[in-house]
Amino acid sequence: SLIWTGSYNFTKSARLNNQENVVVLDDQVVVNKFSKHFEQLKKRLFDEGMFDEKYKKPLPFLPKKISIVTSPTGAVVHDIIHIVGRRFPNVHIEIVPAKVQGEGAEDEIISGINLVNVRSDADVAIVARGGGSLEDLNAFNSEAVARAIFASEIPVISAVGHETDFTIADFVSDLRAPTPSAAAELVVPSRAELVRQNLELIKALIDTFTRFIDHLNTLLNDFSSRLINPRKKIEDLKLKLDDINSRFIRIFFNNLSQTRERFTWRIDKFRANGPLPHINKLKESVAIINYNSFKSIRIYVNNKFTLLYQKEGEGKIKAINDCLDYIFEGIIFLVDADIYLNDKILIKMIYPIINQNEQVVISALRPPNSILNINLVKYLYINRCFQFRHKFSRYIYGVGSNACIKYEAIKKLGKFSEKKLSDDGAATGVDLASKGIKSFILINNKIQADTYPMNITEYFRQNLRWYENSLQYSIKSKKMRVIKFFGLFLVSIYLLIIPILLFLNISFFLIGLLFLLSIYLKKIRKIIFYKLNNKDESLKLGLAFFLYLIFYIYLDLLINIIVFFEMLFYRKAYKKRKNLLS
Numbered sequence: 001s002l003i004w005t006g007s008y009n010f011t012k013s014a015r016l017n018n019q020e021n022v023v024v025l026d027d028q029v030v031v032n033k034f035s036k037h038f039e040q041l042k043k044r045l046f047d048e049g050m051f052d053e054k055y056k057k058p059l060p061f062l063p064k065k066i067s068i069v070t071s072p073t074g075a076v077v078h079d080i081i082h083i084v085g086r087r088f089p090n091v092h093i094e095i096v097p098a099k100v101q102g103e104g105a106e107d108e109i110i111s112g113i114n115l116v117n118v119r120s121d122a123d124v125a126i127v128a129r130g131g132g133s134l135e136d137l138n139a140f141n142s143e144a145v146a147r148a149i150f151a152s153e154i155p156v157i158s159a160v161g162h163e164t165d166f167t168i169a170d171f172v173s174d175l176r177a178p179t180p181s182a183a184a185e186l187v188v189p190s191r192a193e194l195v196r197q198n199l200e201l202i203k204a205l206i207d208t209f210t211r212f213i214d215h216l217n218t219l220l221n222d223f224s225s226r227l228i229n230p231r232k233k234i235e236d237l238k239l240k241l242d243d244i245n246s247r248f249i250r251i252f253f254n255n256l257s258q259t260r261e262r263f264t265w266r267i268d269k270f271r272a273n274g275p276l277p278h279i280n281k282l283k284e285s286v287a288i289i290n291y292n293s294f295k296s297i298r299i300y301v302n303n304k305f306t307l308l309y310q311k312e313g314e315g316k317i318k319a320i321n322d323c324l325d326y327i328f329e330g331i332i333f334l335v336d337a338d339i340y341l342n343d344k345i346l347i348k349m350i351y352p353i354i355n356q357n358e359q360v361v362i363s364a365l366r367p368p369n370s371i372l373n374i375n376l377v378k379y380l381y382i383n384r385c386f387q388f389r390h391k392f393s394r395y396i397y398g399v400g401s402n403a404c405i406k407y408e409a410i411k412k413l414g415k416f417s418e419k420k421l422s423d424d425g426a427a428t429g430v431d432l433a434s435k436g437i438k439s440f441i442l443i444n445n446k447i448q449a450d451t452y453p454m455n456i457t458e459y460f461r462q463n464l465r466w467y468e469n470s471l472q473y474s475i476k477s478k479k480m481r482v483i484k485f486f487g488l489f490l491v492s493i494y495l496l497i498i499p500i501l502l503f504l505n506i507s508f509f510l511i512g513l514l515f516l517l518s519i520y521l522k523k524i525r526k527i528i529f530y531k532l533n534n535k536d537e538s539l540k541l542g543l544a545f546f547l548y549l550i551f552y553i554y555l556d557l558l559i560n561i562i563v564f565f566e567m568l569f570y571r572k573a574y575k576k577r578k579n580l581l582s
Contacts, residue, residue: 041143041168050150050172057155057174059187063123065092066187067154069112070128072097076159076180080128083184088191094122100129105139110148117153124187125152127169128159128180140167149173159183248503 045051066084070076072095084091096115098108109127116125127149129140139145140160146168149156158173159180170176177183 038141038168041141041146042171045143045146045168045172050146055150059155059157059175060123062088062189063091063187065094065122067094067096067116067122067125068128069096069098069109069116069125070180071100074100074130076128076130079181080126080184083181084188087185088188091188099139101132101136101139106142106145109139109145113145113148113152113156120154122154124155124157126157126159126177126180126183126187127173128183129161130180131162131165137161137165137167140169142168145169146172157183157187252503 049055068077068080077095081093084093096112098112099105100109113125113127116122127140129137137160140158149158149169149172155174157175157177158167158169159177159182160167160169161179163178175186177186
């Protein structure tokens, strides 16, 4: 074969000078040289996975900026600029100059691709060159150029040669264009085509909306044609509404008057049977007792205890003093009620509440040999100290002098019996006082106390806990007032709501029955609300009204249940309070 190499130029005189070198080579040798190198490089890059589709980056639909790596003096640049400007004139084009053949072409192409990635302001890059011989396209078959295109973060379009020319850059790039002109058409869409598509979409939307409006007009006309004499129907409904309104007003006021009478009767009954009359009777009896039996009260204050006792007189006050109420070093003894001496003096009768982990031996609270006092202690510790019900059998009750003795301390002394305490307070048998045991003795309505070490005093103070019954009673009274207020509030709400619920129940029942029997009513031709197409619509309307009816019935039942349990709870609390007062 013959290979021509040379150059053409024009002189100043406009004459063409041609320098040609003709070399005669064997065709098979030239083809084998380039083909063998091309296939080897292609196979190696394919094995590395550089041709896989998973590494292909998607092209932007409408790029804002395009970078073109090509020769700035070739016809390729003008073709691309012309086609891009014709298809979409607002796209910015950047030319990255590079040699596309000859020595240094590979390095300049690689530098151009790297420059586009470093600047990172372009949306897509085009590596372009016009047609040429196999030797002219050799720069795009370079391994270095292929790896630069593969490593690019910006999508790259390869537009090298003619449609029949294939290079390594075509396989590695994200998209191959047959020619540079085809690359310009692929990189941007046609503005005229986009405008045409948008107009078609707008027209389709307008047609769809128009059909929808026409369908709604058809439905409206259909529904309007179903109405039968609407003016006459409205007049009939007005007459029925007036009748229902008059009946409702009459029933409402009748129920309201009956409910007011029942409520007034219940209030009068509550006032007659409530705690206020009983309290007033108790106040009157206390005033009579104070006037007849009370003579004088002295308050005796000593170093370590305070004793309230009655010097003269008989009656209830003396019986209270016989039961020994006093306060000694934080330990409180009691009986069990409040006594009003006059308007300014109130004796808080308190009872002992002992720590449930303690075990004590308690003798009589009344004078010696009093069986009645044993029953009083049982009443206090069984009925008033609930945490001691299950431990009542573990307490010892004696008939000796009044005493409060720690059970653990007694166990250290040995067996305890009634003989160890005499009626006059003297210790017999084992000397209790010398062992650190304290006994409180009632002699002639006064207190006589033996001494004991301070450590036992502190031990008693830390382990015995006492609370006043008056505080508990005040809390119960507050709870009862809250319960009374809440109950009366619910009753008032119920009395206001029940007429409305009654009217709604009757109305929904009649309307639901009317729609369920619509088939027969149409035959009779007495009442026609609407002209329905089939029986299913009538049944659905009737079912809907019945569901509303069931809802209001359940609401009424719920209010009745709440009021019933509230009044039941209030009645139970009232009976309990009445028993406590009695």
